[in-house]
Amino acid sequence: MENNFFKNVEKKTGVNMKDIFDLANSLQSANFKDENTVRNVIKRVSQIANKPVSKEMEDQIVSSIVKDGKQLDMNTITKMINKKQ
Numbered sequence: 001m002e003n004n005f006f007k008n009v010e011k012k013t014g015v016n017m018k019d020i021f022d023l024a025n026s027l028q029s030a031n032f033k034d035e036n037t038v039r040n041v042i043k044r045v046s047q048i049a050n051k052p053v054s055k056e057m058e059d060q061i062v063s064s065i066v067k068d069g070k071q072l073d074m075n076t077i078t079k080m081i082n083k084k085q
Helices: 002-013 017-028 035-049 055-067 074-082
Strands: none
Touching: 002 017, 017 035, 035 055
């Protein structure tokens, strides 16, 4: 049943669940105080979601997380990427 669920999600979203799980696993040990780490996470999410992120938006997200100390999770990144500029 679980496998069918993930296959349906992949079919509807076009997002490979293996990519999502790999990203989630990498986030567990990531240092979100490090700007390069945060930039790499943003790029990976952008690629997985097939949503380009401008340099300006990337800078805003990095600033929000690294400098302002906001929590980083998939929902936060997705909202920031989808936010209209």
